[in-house]
Amino acid sequence: xxxxxxxxxxxxxxxxxxxxxxxxxxxxxxxxxxxxxxxxxxxxxxxxxxxxxxxxxxxxxxxxxxxxxxxxxxxxxxxxxxxxxxxxxxxxxxxxxxxxxxxxxxxxxxxxxxxxxxxxxxxxxxxxxxxxxxxxxxxxxxxxxxxxxxxxxxxxxxxxxxxxxxxxxxxxxxxxxxxxxxxxxxxxxxxxxxxxxxxxxxxxxxxxxxxxxxxxxxxxxxxxxxxxxxxxxxxxxxxxxxxxxxxxxxxxxxxxxxxxxxxxxxxxxxxxxxxxxxxxxxxxxxxxxxxxxxxxxxxxxxxxxxxxxxxxxxxxxxxxxxxxxxxxxxxxxxxxxxxxxxxxxxxxxxxxxxxxxxxxxxxxxxxxxxxxxxxxxxxxxxxxxxxxxxxxxxxxxxxxxxxxxxxxxxxxxxxxxxxxxxxxxxxxxxxxxxxxxxxxxxxxxxxxxxxxxxxxxxxxxx
Numbered sequence: 001x002x003x004x005x006x007x008x009x010x011x012x013x014x015x016x017x018x019x020x021x022x023x024x025x026x027x028x029x030x031x032x033x034x035x036x037x038x039x040x041x042x043x044x045x046x047x048x049x050x051x052x053x054x055x056x057x058x059x060x061x062x063x064x065x066x067x068x069x070x071x072x073x074x075x076x077x078x079x080x081x082x083x084x085x086x087x088x089x090x091x092x093x094x095x096x097x098x099x100x101x102x103x104x105x106x107x108x109x110x111x112x113x114x115x116x117x118x119x120x121x122x123x124x125x126x127x128x129x130x131x132x133x134x135x136x137x138x139x140x141x142x143x144x145x146x147x148x149x150x151x152x153x154x155x156x157x158x159x160x161x162x163x164x165x166x167x168x169x170x171x172x173x174x175x176x177x178x179x180x181x182x183x184x185x186x187x188x189x190x191x192x193x194x195x196x197x198x199x200x201x202x203x204x205x206x207x208x209x210x211x212x213x214x215x216x217x218x219x220x221x222x223x224x225x226x227x228x229x230x231x232x233x234x235x236x237x238x239x240x241x242x243x244x245x246x247x248x249x250x251x252x253x254x255x256x257x258x259x260x261x262x263x264x265x266x267x268x269x270x271x272x273x274x275x276x277x278x279x280x281x282x283x284x285x286x287x288x289x290x291x292x293x294x295x296x297x298x299x300x301x302x303x304x305x306x307x308x309x310x311x312x313x314x315x316x317x318x319x320x321x322x323x324x325x326x327x328x329x330x331x332x333x334x335x336x337x338x339x340x341x342x343x344x345x346x347x348x349x350x351x352x353x354x355x356x357x358x359x360x361x362x363x364x365x366x367x368x369x370x371x372x373x374x375x376x377x378x379x380x381x382x383x384x385x386x387x388x389x390x391x392x393x394x395x396x397x398x399x400x401x402x403x404x405x406x407x408x409x410x411x412x413x414x415x416x417x418x419x420x421x422x423x424x425x426x427x428x429x430x431x432x433x434x435x436x437x438x439x440x441x442x443x444x445x446x447x448x449x450x451x452x453x454x455x456x457x458x459x460x461x462x
Contacts, residue, residue, distance in 0.1 A: 037305060038075070044094040045192060048211060049334025052093045058333040059089040065329035069318035073306040076210040077315070079323040082218055082289060082296040085336035088323050090210070093334070096192045097302050099208035101136070101159045101277030102285045103200035106193070106208075108155065108229070109220040110184045111171050117149040117225070119170075127169045128162055132201040135161035138252060141240055150238055156229040157254045158237075159277065164199040174198060189337045190215045202281040210300040215336055217274045217287045217298055230273025230289075233259055257313045258288055265310045268317050276312070284312035290320050297323045 039055075046053030051060075059068060068089060076092040087093070125142045138153075138160030140146065148170070154163030168177040177198045185193040190212035196203035208216075220226040236249040254260050256276050258268040270290040277285045283303035290297055299319045304311040 040075070040092040040095045044092070045209075045211075047094070047189065047191060048087065048337050049332075052087065052090055052211065052334040055092055057089070057091045058093070060331035060333055061326075062329045062331060066322060066325045069315070069322055071306070072315055072318070073304040073311065074301040074315055075305070076300075076302040077319060078210040078214050078298075078300050079319050080214055080218075080298045080336055081327070082221065082298045085218075085338075086332035087334040087336065088297075088326055088330050088332060089319075090333055093211040094192055094209050095302075096194075096207040096209050098202060098206060098279065098282035098285075099193075099200055099213060099277065099302075100202075100279040100282035100285045101200040102213050102275050102287050102300075103193075103195070103198075103206075103208060103277070104155055104159065104164065105213065105216045105220050105275045105287065106181050106185060106190070106195070107164060107168075107177070107198045107200075108152070108226055109216060109223070110181045111167055111177065112152070112223060112225055114171060115148045115167065117147065117152070119148045120145050121148070121151075121166065121170055123166055127166050130174060131161045131165050132197075132199075135199070135201060136255075137162045138237060139239075139250075140166060144238070144241055146238060152225075152229050153232065153235045153237060153252065156275070157232060157235060157252050159255055159275075161199040161201060168198050185212070185216070187341065188212075188215050188219050188339050200277055200279070200282075202279045210302050211336075213285075213287045213300045213302075214298050217289060217300070218336060219339065220274065221289060227273065230275065231259070256286075256288070257310055258317060262310060264308075265313050266317075268320065286312045286316050288316050288320065292324045295324060295327055297327075299323065 042055065044053050044055070051058040057068065057072075061067070072091065074091065076095045076097060078090040078093050079088045080086060081088065122145045123140055123142050128140065128142060131137070136159045138155075138158040140151075140154065140160065140162040146166070148167070151163045151167050154160035155167070165174065168174045171177050171180070174197075178195050181195045181198060182193075185191075185195065190208070192207065192209035192212045193216075194205050194207050196206035200206075220230070232254060234251055234253040237252045239248045239250050241247040256271075256273070257265045258271045259273075261267040268288070268290060270292050272289050272291065274287045274289050285300075285302045287298065287300040290299075297320055299316050301312050301316045301319070304315050306315070308314070
């Protein structure tokens with residue numbers, strides 16, 4: 001009998017992947033528990049491939065491929081090759097769910113090119129009036145002046161809704177920002193996404209999907225400034241200005257636990273971003289990017305039901321481990337589609353517009369601006385830092401991802417022209433990656449930065 005070369009699996013329970021059969025009593029209890037969980041729609045988008053439109057887990061295991069991790073509880077998740085666009089495995093990839101602060105990736109991808117990092121802005125009371133109750137905050141004060149660079153650190157590290165609203169007002173107002181984000185989502189073919197608030201705060205009809213968030217992250221990672229902010233572990237943020245005294249700063253640290261670590265969560269080797277989130281309605285959400293041996297993977301996990309602490313990070317790490325082990329041993333279940341304009345190389349004009357994702361960035365403007373150069377933990381190149389047992393560890397591969405180009409073919413094949421090679425070994429960024437001085441252990445933001453359990457929750461992910 002010929003050997004079986006490939007196994008196609010479509011399952012709705014991680015238990016089926018673990019090779020055991022539940023006893024009738026346990027199965028009955030599980031069925032009761034499952035009845036309480038929302039079910040994915042029977043019909044979902046098949047953008048990117050027919051299998052991606054199916055409910056349940058989709059994976060095509062080849063010879064020698066590892067089975068998927070056990071006990072995955074996310075309502076939706078996806079593992080994809082960041083450069084080829086191959087989707088290695090997925091679970092309810094197009095299920096439209098509340099995104100929480102992972103939507104800030106779309107906000108940044110839309111607004112970053114329009115504002116210069118050195119621009120300063122004095123915050124008015126009205127600009128903070130629309131911040132949702134219980135939001136995660138970085139601690140912006142009215143009548144205080146901040147640079148655009150400061151504000152982006154507040155967005156990426158502390159998931160500050162106050163920083164999002166100030167940047168939105170600088171962009172032209174919240175309604176204009178939301179409209180631009182929606183337009184950009186459509187350009188990226190993130191068609192499951194409906195934008196209502198720029199910060200991801202719970203709002204009626206606001207949804208995205210694991211597939212869309214992965215597309216959005218892939219687009220954002222085309223921009224060096226986006227990569228730098230996403231990989232920054234900690235930074236100094238301007239504090240309150242007191243009369244007669246020099247304005248002091250306080251340290252903020254990234255709430256992405258796969259970068260900074262936490263009790264029960266080890267920093268993930270090779271992690272370089274991207275964004276985490278939490279709201280009461282959305283639960284925990286996370287999109288991450290990591291590199292291992294030249295292979296770059298994206299993973300998104302939405303709303304795991306597991307009650308263990310930091311389940312979203314643990315499941316994302318397990319999926320990344322699986323993806324690196326399975327790469328080349330599985331047949332893709334679909335593709336991350338290119339932006340609409342990538343085939344023609346056209347660029348969308350006007351304020352707030354962004355180049356077609358995958359097109360090489362120019363040598364001027366924000367692409368060359370080292371936005372995170374002053375950030376502790378970035379050393380100018382966004383080196384991710386991790387705290388393990390009181391020891392600071394530099395994750396050098398984050399610098400590799402920050403400083404490289406991200407070639408995309410637009411049709412799934414990988415292209416790597418010479419111009420897209422990583423920085424030369426003697427470049428300043430490369431020296432920083434190997435010789436950066438580790439900052440002190442991350443401190444918590446001043447009390448005003450996040451009072452109580454935030455509804456947006458990126459600063460307090462259970």
